[in-house]
Amino acid sequence: MKNMQCHLIKRPVGEPVASDFDFVEQTVREPSDGEVLVKNLFLSLDPAMRGWMMDNKKSYIPPVGLGETMRALGIGKVLKSHDPKYKEGDYVSGLLGVQEYMTGNAKAVGGLTVVQSGLVPMERYLSVLGMPGMTGYFGLLTEAKPQEGETVVISGASGAVGAVVGQIAKIKGCKVVGIAGGEDKCRYLTEELGFDAAIDYKTSDVNEELRKHCPKGLDIYFDNVGGEILDAALANLAMHARIIICGAISQYNNTGDMYAPKNYLAILPARATMRGIVVMDYVKDYAEAGMQMATWMMEGKFKAREDVREGLENFPEVLMNLFTGDNNGKLVLKVAEDD
Amino acid sequence: MKNMQCHLIKRPVGEPVASDFDFVEQTVREPSDGEVLVKNLFLSLDPAMRGWMMDNKKSYIPPVGLGETMRALGIGKVLKSHDPKYKEGDYVSGLLGVQEYMTGNAKAVGGLTVVQSGLVPMERYLSVLGMPGMTGYFGLLTEAKPQEGETVVISGASGAVGAVVGQIAKIKGCKVVGIAGGEDKCRYLTEELGFDAAIDYKTSDVNEELRKHCPKGLDIYFDNVGGEILDAALANLAMHARIIICGAISQYNNTGDMYAPKNYLAILPARATMRGIVVMDYVKDYAEAGMQMATWMMEGKFKAREDVREGLENFPEVLMNLFTGDNNGKLVLKVAEDD
Numbered sequence: 021m022k023n024m025q026c027h028l029i030k031r032p033v034g035e036p037v038a039s040d041f042d043f044v045e046q047t048v049r050e051p052s053d054g055e056v057l058v059k060n061l062f063l064s065l066d067p068a069m070r071g072w073m074m075d076n077k078k079s080y081i082p083p084v085g086l087g088e089t090m091r092a093l094g095i096g097k098v099l100k101s102h103d104p105k106y107k108e109g110d111y112v113s114g115l116l117g118v119q120e121y122m123t124g125n126a127k128a129v130g131g132l133t134v135v136q137s138g139l140v141p142m143e144r145y146l147s148v149l150g151m152p153g154m155t156g157y158f159g160l161l162t163e164a165k166p167q168e169g170e171t172v173v174i175s176g177a178s179g180a181v182g183a184v185v186g187q188i189a190k191i192k193g194c195k196v197v198g199i200a201g202g203e204d205k206c207r208y209l210t211e212e213l214g215f216d217a218a219i220d221y222k223t224s225d226v227n228e229e230l231r232k233h234c235p236k237g238l239d240i241y242f243d244n245v246g247g248e249i250l251d252a253a254l255a256n257l258a259m260h261a262r263i264i265i266c267g268a269i270s271q272y273n274n275t276g277d278m279y280a281p282k283n284y285l286a287i288l289p290a291r292a293t294m295r296g297i298v299v300m301d302y303v304k305d306y307a308e309a310g311m312q313m314a315t316w317m318m319e320g321k322f323k324a325r326e327d328v329r330e331g332l333e334n335f336p337e338v339l340m341n342l343f344t345g346d347n348n349g350k351l352v353l354k355v356a357e358d359d
Numbered sequence: 360m361k362n363m364q365c366h367l368i369k370r371p372v373g374e375p376v377a378s379d380f381d382f383v384e385q386t387v388r389e390p391s392d393g394e395v396l397v398k399n400l401f402l403s404l405d406p407a408m409r410g411w412m413m414d415n416k417k418s419y420i421p422p423v424g425l426g427e428t429m430r431a432l433g434i435g436k437v438l439k440s441h442d443p444k445y446k447e448g449d450y451v452s453g454l455l456g457v458q459e460y461m462t463g464n465a466k467a468v469g470g471l472t473v474v475q476s477g478l479v480p481m482e483r484y485l486s487v488l489g490m491p492g493m494t495g496y497f498g499l500l501t502e503a504k505p506q507e508g509e510t511v512v513i514s515g516a517s518g519a520v521g522a523v524v525g526q527i528a529k530i531k532g533c534k535v536v537g538i539a540g541g542e543d544k545c546r547y548l549t550e551e552l553g554f555d556a557a558i559d560y561k562t563s564d565v566n567e568e569l570r571k572h573c574p575k576g577l578d579i580y581f582d583n584v585g586g587e588i589l590d591a592a593l594a595n596l597a598m599h600a601r602i603i604i605c606g607a608i609s610q611y612n613n614t615g616d617m618y619a620p621k622n623y624l625a626i627l628p629a630r631a632t633m634r635g636i637v638v639m640d641y642v643k644d645y646a647e648a649g650m651q652m653a654t655w656m657m658e659g660k661f662k663a664r665e666d667v668r669e670g671l672e673n674f675p676e677v678l679m680n681l682f683t684g685d686n687n688g689k690l691v692l693k694v695a696e697d698d
Contacts, residue, residue, distance in 0.1 A: 080628040246624065265627050280619030285585065288604050288635035289419040296627035 021048040025089045026118035026335050032073055035273045035343060038336040040073070041090065049123040056106050056132070058096035058122045061358055062328075064146040065339050065351040066093070066180075067244075070272035080298045090118040090335070093151055095135065095142050097358060111137050113145050118335050120355060133306075140314070141326070142358070147180050147350035148317070148324040149310050151299055155266060156184030156242075157309045158302040161192075163295055164240045164262045168193035171234045173253060175221075176244030178205040180350035181266060183213060184313075185242045187322050190214050194240075197233045199226060199249060201345045208348070213323060227252040237261065237290075245270045247279045254283035261292040273343055325349030360387040364428045365457035365674050371412055374612045374682060377675040379412070380429065388462040395445050395471070397435035397461045400697055401667075403485040404678050404690040405432070405519075406583075409611040419637045429457040429674070432490055434474065434481050436697060450476050452484050457674050459694060472645075479653070480665070481697070486519050486689035487656070487663040488649050490638055494605060495523030495581075496648045497641040500531075502634055503579045503601045507532035510573045512592060514560075515583030517544040519689035520605060522552060523652075524581045526661050529553050533579075536572050538565060538588060540684045547687075552662060566591040576600065576629075584609045586618045593622035600631040612682055664688030 023046045030040040051057045072091050075083040084091050094116035098106050103126055106112065114132035116122040126132040135145045147153060159181075166172055172189040176182045177198025186209065189196045197217045198209040206218035219229040226249055230238065237258030243250050246268025253263070271278050287294055302309070316322035327347045329338045332355040341347045362385045369379040390396045411430050414422040423430050433455035437445050442465055445451065453471035455461040465471040474484045486492060498520075505511055511528040515521045516537025525548065528535045536556045537548040545557035558568040565588055569577065576597030582589050585607025592602070610617050626633055641648070655661035666686045668677045671694040680686045 078625070078628055265624065267627070268624055271624070277621050278624060280621040281623055282616050282619040284620055284623065284633075285604070285607055285610070285617060285635075286417070287633065288606070289417055289637065291635050291637055291640065293635075294623075294626065294633040296624075296630050296632075298628065298630060301630065 021121070022046070023048045023119055023121040024332055025120075026332065027087055028073060028084045028090045029086060031075065031086070032070075032273075034275045036070065036073065036336065036339060041336050043333060048121045051100050051102050051123050053102050055123060055125050056098055056103050056112075057100040058112060058116060058132070059099050060094050060096040060116050060120055060122060060355050062095045062143045062146055063116070063118060063332075063335070063353040063355055064093040064150065065335075065342055065353060066151065067267055067269045067272060067342055069339065070343075080300070091115055092118045093146060094122075094355075095145050096122065106132065106134065111135050111142065113150060118332065120332060140317075143326045143328055143350075143352045143354075144324055146352050147326050148184060148313055148322070152180030152350060153184050153313055153324075154302060154306055154309055155297070155299040156181045157188060157313065158299065158305070159242060159264045159266055159297045160185045160188050160240070162302065163297055164242065164264050166192045166194050166240055169195070170239035171195045171197065171236060171258065172240040172242065173197045173199065173230065173234065173238045174242045174244070175199045175249045175253070176267070176269060177215070177218065178208055178348075179244060182242070182244055183209075183323075183325070183349075186215050187213055187316075189240070191316065191321055195234075197230070199245075204348070205345075208325075221249060227255055230256040234258075240264070242266060243268070247271055250281050251283045254281055254286045257286055257290040257292050259290055261287075261290050263287070263292060263294040265294060265296045269343065326352050328352045328354050330354045360460070361385070362387045362458055362460040363671055364459075365671065366426055367412055367423045367429045368425060370414065370425070371409075371612075373614045375409065375412065375675065375678060380675050382672060387460045390439050390441050390462050392441050394462060394464050395437055395442050395451075396439040397451060397455060397471070398438050399433050399435040399455045399459055399461060399694050401434045401482045401485055402455070402457060402671075402674070402692045402694055403432040403489065404674075404681055404692060405490065406606055406608045406611060406681055408678065409682075419639070430454055431457045432485060433461075433694075434484050435461065445471065445473065450474050450481065452489060457671065459671060479656075482665045482667055482689075482691045482693075483663055485691050486665050487523060487652055487661070491519030491689060492523050492652055492663075493641060493645055493648055494636070494638040495520045496527060496652065497638065497644070498581060498603045498605050498636045499524045499527050499579070501641065502636055503581065503603050505531045505533050505579055508534070509578035510534045510536065510575060510597065511579040511581065512536045512538065512569065512573065512577045513581045513583070514538045514588045514592070515606070515608060516554070516557070517547055517687075518583060521581070521583055522548075522662075522664070522688075525554050526552055526655075528579070530655065530660055534573075536569070538584075543687070544684075547664075560588060566594055569595045579603070581605060582607070586610055589620050590622045593620055593625045596625055596629040596631050598629055600626075600629050602626070602631060602633040604633060604635045608682065665691050667691045667693050669693045
């Protein structure tokens with residue numbers, strides 16, 4: 021049985037391009053003692069991948085080695101198991117990699133979680149019920165601690181993490197303003213997700229719009245994008261504002277210096293806090309969070325949207341959609357039928 | 360009786376200069392009902408003054424109006440009192456202004472605190488037992504929460520706030536590294552104040568020195584200066600580092616954009632927190648903190664140093680020493696003898 025793998029062969033300079041990757045056909049390795057063989061069904065495409073490709077920055081996880089299979093979260097089906105925790109036919113989520121089949125020890129890949137089939141579309145375990153959902157849930161509730169009546173502003177608001185943050189903030193009784201690129205995404209925020217307002221950063225002055233929509237300032241700013249939008253948020257802080265630094269997608273393909281926030285000193289008079297978060301820190305509470313979000317979904321308070329593309333061979337091109345913003349909802353790559 | 364006042368007549372561009380101020384001789388106003396008349400003895404010269412002169416930034420306190428007496432903390436002696444809380448001969452600290460006499464309502468100037476005479480030199484109520492001391496005490500203990508064995512790095516370390524932070528961190532069992540300008544100040548930190556190491560930013564690569572002196576990274580970075588030194592600290596964070604943003608003296612006279620921290624995103628993998636603090640938030644606990652620091656001083660664990668200059672008329676020139684770093688210890692202006 022053949023296993024197509026996508027190897028990282030060059031560290032991208034600026035935007036990742038097809039020639040940074042190589043598709044290599046291997047024979048599927050049989051699982052040995054303690055290992056499992058998983059058939060990959062869906063792969064998650066995440067902004068974090070850009071960081072995993074680099075070895076020049078301290079990060080929360082080691083970089084992907086050159087010549088190694090590109091790292092990716094995914095959902096797959098267990099074909100063979102020599103690990104008593106998994107049985108044939110189980111669906112699992114974890115770091116399955118950009119390939120058709122994953123053979124390995126569950127612990128060695130950072131753990132595989134059995135997910136239930138039939139309840140929600142499988143790809144949802146890569147969005148709201150997966151890493152982006154957990155990031156939004158814990159970043160907002162555990163770190164930013166929203167209070168009823170507070171104003172919550174989110175950048176990258178229609179993205180996988182942003183949409184979760186905004187919807188939970190609404191459930192908690194906050195005023196929610198989302199920043200996104202383009203009319204469609206903005207309409208999605210206000211009309212589908214119930215945000216109080218949306219700011220289209222491509223056509224408007226974000227600073228000015230924030231001043232208009234948040235006359236009392238931002239109590240919480242959840243940042244997925246960095247860059248000038250972060251500066252606009254800093255210029256509009258309320259007292260004791262909490263800024264969650266979740267990512268900086270506007271900067272990941274930067275070949276020069278990172279855009280540096282000119283207005284950082286605004287945190288002084290505002291007594292504000294700026295905090296970096298990494299989702300893996302909350303792993304022990306994932307199950308509880310997943311249950312809570314599933315409940316909200318069943319109650320109709322909470323929506324998820326995935327943008328499912330197809331074909332392992334399209335990985336490099338589809339990945340780029342994350343950085344151009346040319347995706348609608350959580351970007352997922354379907355790599356095989358579940359047969 | 361004449362009262363010489365120093366008025367702010369121009370908002371400084373870059374470094375404050377003598378022509379931004381005007382010395383005006385007024386007649387001392389008699390205190391009316393509820394008011395006191397105070398003879399100013401010592402005035403405090405603080406980096407915060409630079410911010411008080413500007414009206415183009417949101418701040419924690421309104422700017423000094425043009426044509427108004429320049430704001431300053433000071434220590435004075437009550438000459439007349441129509442307020443039952445103060446009696447003739449009391450020594451008080453508060454916002455007395457850059458002038459010889461202050462006539463006014465204690466509440467209207469933000470409160471006057473009676474201080475005991477004879478225990479410590481009067482000017483100490485403007486340093487360790489005053490605003491800078493409280494800033495260091497609460498910024499470190501309440502906000503950064505140092506744990507035994509942690510590494511604490513302080514910029515502007517030989518300044519009024521920095522020296523307090525470092526000494527308290529030593530008392531709490533931390534490893535303490537101070538950043539200061541010049542050999543004398545560095546020697547003062549290690550030889551007089553017991554810091555574990557000092558980095559002279561004028562002659563060395565701060566980033567490299569931090570890597571050398573803090574191999575496990577910075578658990579706490581207490582920032583008084585901003586600029587490139589902040590970036591060097593950000594490049595060397597330990598996991599869960601706490602960055603206290605107390606000031607940015609390197610930037611206050613900047614006429615262009617504020618230096619923006621390029622490395623801010625380092626707080627993400629480090630799960631670090633960057634927090635702005637303002638001393639007035641802790642006013643209800645000042646007395647307790649003062650007592651604690653006075654006790655440490657009596658036990659010989661804690662030193663204070665004031666750099667006392669003389670003459671109200673020298674205010675503009677002496678103020679500049681703060682920004683050039685040409686002061687040794689808390690900069691204080693003696694404006695009258697206590698007779």
